[in-house]
Amino acid sequence: xxxxxxxxxxxxxxxxxxxxxxxxxxxxxxxxxxxxxxxxxxxxxxxxxxxxxxxxxxxxxxxxxxxxxxxxxxxxxxxxxxxxxxxxxxxxxxxxxxxxxxxxxxxxxxxxxxxxxxxxxxxxxxxxxxxxxxxxxxxxxxxxxxxxxxxxxxxxxxxxxxxxxxxxxxxxxxxxxxxxxxxxxxxxxxxxxxxxxxxxxxxxxxxxxxxxxxxxxxxxxxxxxxxxxxxxxxxxxxxxxxxxxxxxxxxxxxxxxxxxxxxxxxxxxxxxxxxxxxxxx
Amino acid sequence: xxxxxxxxxxxxxxxxxxxxxxxxxxxxxxxxxxxxxxxxxxxxxxxxxxxxxxxxxxxxxxxxxxxxxxxxxxxxxxxxxxxxxxxxxxxxxxxxxxxxxxxxxxxxxxxxxxxxxxxxxxxxxxxxxxxxxxxxxxxxxxxxxxxxxxxxxxxxxxxxxxxxxxxxxxxxxxxxxxxxxxxxxxxxxxxxxxxxxxxxxxxxxxxxxxxxxxxxxxxxxxxxxxxxxxxxxxxxxxxxxxx
Numbered sequence: 001x002x003x004x005x006x007x008x009x010x011x012x013x014x015x016x017x018x019x020x021x022x023x024x025x026x027x028x029x030x031x032x033x034x035x036x037x038x039x040x041x042x043x044x045x046x047x048x049x050x051x052x053x054x055x056x057x058x059x060x061x062x063x064x065x066x067x068x069x070x071x072x073x074x075x076x077x078x079x080x081x082x083x084x085x086x087x088x089x090x091x092x093x094x095x096x097x098x099x100x101x102x103x104x105x106x107x108x109x110x111x112x113x114x115x116x117x118x119x120x121x122x123x124x125x126x127x128x129x130x131x132x133x134x135x136x137x138x139x140x141x142x143x144x145x146x147x148x149x150x151x152x153x154x155x156x157x158x159x160x161x162x163x164x165x166x167x168x169x170x171x172x173x174x175x176x177x178x179x180x181x182x183x184x185x186x187x188x189x190x191x192x193x194x195x196x197x198x199x200x201x202x203x204x205x206x207x208x209x210x211x212x213x214x215x216x217x218x219x220x221x222x223x224x225x226x227x228x229x230x231x232x233x234x235x236x237x238x239x240x241x242x243x244x245x246x247x248x249x250x251x252x253x254x255x256x257x258x259x260x261x262x263x264x265x266x267x268x269x270x271x272x273x274x275x276x277x278x279x280x281x
Numbered sequence: 282x283x284x285x286x287x288x289x290x291x292x293x294x295x296x297x298x299x300x301x302x303x304x305x306x307x308x309x310x311x312x313x314x315x316x317x318x319x320x321x322x323x324x325x326x327x328x329x330x331x332x333x334x335x336x337x338x339x340x341x342x343x344x345x346x347x348x349x350x351x352x353x354x355x356x357x358x359x360x361x362x363x364x365x366x367x368x369x370x371x372x373x374x375x376x377x378x379x380x381x382x383x384x385x386x387x388x389x390x391x392x393x394x395x396x397x398x399x400x401x402x403x404x405x406x407x408x409x410x411x412x413x414x415x416x417x418x419x420x421x422x423x424x425x426x427x428x429x430x431x432x433x434x435x436x437x438x439x440x441x442x443x444x445x446x447x448x449x450x451x452x453x454x455x456x457x458x459x460x461x462x463x464x465x466x467x468x469x470x471x472x473x474x475x476x477x478x479x480x481x482x483x484x485x486x487x488x489x490x491x492x493x494x495x496x497x498x499x500x501x502x503x504x505x506x507x508x509x510x511x512x513x514x515x516x517x518x519x520x521x522x523x524x
Binding site: 019020021022023024025026027124125133134177179180223224225226228230231248249250258259260261 | 289290291292293294295297299304328329330331332333334335336337338340343414415416417418419420421423459460461477479483484485489
């Protein structure tokens with residue numbers, strides 16, 4: 001088991017998410033950056049949908065009360081195990097009673113901690129992903145204890161490691177598709193979406209990223225209709241937001257663009273003040 | 282089939298069926314039927330669907346060719362949809378206490394509208410409200426059929442917390458907050474009943490196509506029903522709906 005000494009800014013348990021319940025109004029949830037999270041599981045030989053810890057900007061401090069292996073992926077944290085720096089993106093042996101800390105990321109925003117065998121947690125509606133009102137807790141609590149599944153025989157390749165493309169964290173271009181209300185925008189505004197630079201505001205979380213644009217535009221409300229992670233909405237007062245993994249299932253604002261999966265993963269690594277442009281596929 | 286929806290790509294792994302028109306119960310019937318038909322015909326590829334007023338979002342497994350799929354679906358449901366039987370629908374009687382302790386905004390709404398509180402309660406409990414679909418919050422029903430006299434704008438500043446069970450009005454819509462949530466609707470009462478339970482295979486009681494009727498109860502009845510619900514002894518009144 002693992003004890004949580006301190007929690008970090010916003011640490012949650014996430015897996016692939018809660019599929020099959022969106023028609024009941026239940027958000028999908030799941031890894032914000034699926035690319036990094038799946039990589040962590042893959043390097044440990046875990047099933048790709050194994051629950052991991054998602055760490056936001058500042059990490060937790062954890063004490064391991066059993067021996068295991070871990071992989072940390074995602075943002076460029078400088079984690080230490082018993083005060084010794086450890087590598088990202090490769091399996092690390094963790095002796096009993098080790099203390100793991102994260103430091104601050106040099107790049108990116110969200111890190112992932114996977115343990116061999118995965119965290120042992122109750123599934124609610126098919127998923128371990130934390131979500132307020134669905135799971136008992138909405139983020140990791142100080143003093144909490146996390147159990148680890150017995151991993152059986154380890155499939156870990158001794159020195160398995162990967163080079164992660166820096167682009168994933170630094171790319172200033174996000175690929176998008178047209179959204180259902182794209183054609184309702186004026187021609188001038190459709191062009192602006194291609195040309196202008198967008199900045200991530202401080203209002204960014206697992207539900208949505210509010211953007212600041214170098215241009216002003218707005219769109220009328222729509223009759224409430226389905227939305228999904230990656231849907232870019234624009235409000236009558238001119239706010240532009242990208243819905244993320246904890247988004248509602250339906251919404252009443254114009255859906256002008258739709259990010260690709262890759263772009264959602266990349267946006268999840270952006271933080272307040274980061275800038276980017278859209279590239280239409 | 283009344284009208285043929287357009288089928289459009291919605292991101293990499295989804296498409297939308299989009300109907301033209303306005304919010305309408307008979308169109309909702311059709312959307313409910315098409316929704317169940319999609320699961321029957323394309324169970325292999327569908328992850329899940331989300332029906333709404335004028336659209337169904339169909340989320341499919343990754344790495345499928347959405348363009349080809351759209352063509353298949355187009356021809357398939359044109360041929361099949363009229364043969365799909367309607368699912369059984371229910372009318373539920375929902376107890377609501379309109380006391381000022383729960384109906385936080387009712388006095389103000391009465392004042393602004395010029396109608397008495399008593400009249401508000403009478404008008405709000407009269408209609409059968411159709412459940413168009415579930416969205417916004419887990420279990421939250423989008424209800425249609427609010428009398429025009431009760432249409433009331435959202436609050437300028439949303440509340441940080443609206444308690445579970447609160448019944449409110451936002452513009453031309455009325456609904457039940459099925460979870461504690463921030464929200465901008467004006468609140469006129471509260472139901473002791475709950476509509477979302479993660480321990481059920483279908484976690485929401487209400488389904489698209491059902492109807493609800495609000496029944497006014499006193500504070501004493503509210504407390505009594507709350508206790509019965511806790512003990513598992515409360516049965517919500519429901520009847521089969523024959524449109």
